[in-house]
Amino acid sequence: MESSASEILCDFSPRLRIYKDGRVQRFLGTEIVPPGTDPRTNVESKDVVYSQETAQIVRIYIPPNATGKLPLLVYFHGGGFCIESASSPTYHNYLNALVAETNIVAVSVDYRRAPEHPLPAAYDDSWDALKWVASHSDGNGPQEWLNRHADFNNVYIAGDSAGANIAHHMAVKMTKAKIDGFNFVGIVLAHPYFWGKEPVGDEIKDPAIRAKVETLWRLAYPTTSGSDDQWINPIDDPSFGSLGCNRLLVCVAGNDILKQRGLFYCEKLKQSGWGGEVELMEAPAEEHCFHLRNPSCENAAAKLKKVADFINQGKA
Structure with a gap:
């Protein structure tokens, strides 16, 4: 036995x-990789503990020869709330490329992962990280890179998959609990991890596949009410349209099981009375988070440029 x-x-x-x-x-x-100077882009990075209580870190990135104040991006990694980290080569390489392309300061957030640390641990950690980042807005925070180079009048948050889910909820929370000195401009959601009990659009209807998606969600959040929990299906949240910014970019992939949720999110946000600008980018015939697995492909390069353009269009 x-x-x-x-x-x-x-x-x-x-x-x-x-x-x-x-x-x-x-x-x-x-797998994890250390921070440092990236030989391909000359982007520099360092790890800093943002919570002594949970021992979680952020990885901060600055472009080569950084001078003056630059837009600030706070990034939340994906992985179904269960895998990956800010130190993985997947995210380290992506942030190096994005910072080089966009000429920004980026803060990549690590958070406790399920199932050892079930949700809402990742949401709580992400909020703590945002508050830690904001503690530099007066130029007197603990990290000189942020004091010297981060423009807190030009702040974006972003994430992919579960990280996009986190980014949405952090945006809503920033509306309810405003962070002083933190001018939140826009959000980038890549292949967001949203779901629901009933299919939307052309979403897959196979009960076995839908049950597996819900089981994974329950693994991450054992006390959830299910697939219509507002944490995974935020559409019915009374605060859904309270994003605290006026610009949003949603990226979807043609062969992603979550594609229809991203489209539905955009549609409902436009109907919510939010009033901001919604941009949508679709990569046909691509899979979920293809740009992280195959960053050199044509569609990944186009997506990187779109995100960079989206942020740079908002520069003062």
Whole structure:
């Protein structure tokens, strides 16, 4: 008879596997790379602890030969709330490329991951990170790079997949609990991880696949009310349209199971009375977060340029 140490409770291969004894086996997003000067872009980065209580870090990026004040981007990584980190080569390489292309300061946020730290831990950590970043707005924060180079009158937040979900909720929270000295200009949501009990548009209707998506969500958030929980399906949240900024870019991929949710999000936001500017970019025939797995492909280059243009259009 198998011991509990080898009995599988949930199998979400190729992402992760959970065993009955509580052990978590991650297959993706486990590799880490140190910060430093990127030889391809000359972008510099460093890791800084933003919460002594949880020991979580942010990785700060500045472009080569940075001078003066530059737009500030706060980025939340994806991974279904369960895998990846701000230190993984996937995100480190992407942020290096984005900072070089856009000439901005970026802060990539690490947060505690499920299932060891179920939601709302990632939301709580992300909010703490935003407040830590904002503590530099008067030029007297603990990190000189942010004091010297971050333009707190020109702040964006962004994320992909679960990180895009976090970015939406952080935007709503910033509307309710304003952060002093933090002029929030826009959001970039790449392949956002939203869902719902009933299919929207041409979304997949196969009950088995939909059940698997909900099971993964419940793994991340065991106390959730289900697929219509406002954390995963924010459309019915009374604060849905309270984003606290006036510009939004949503990127979707043609072959992504989450594509229809991104389109639905844009449609409903336009109907919410928000009043801001919504931009949509679709990469036909591409998969979920293709730009991270294949950053040299033509569509990934186009997406990088679109995000850079979106941020640079907002420069004062």
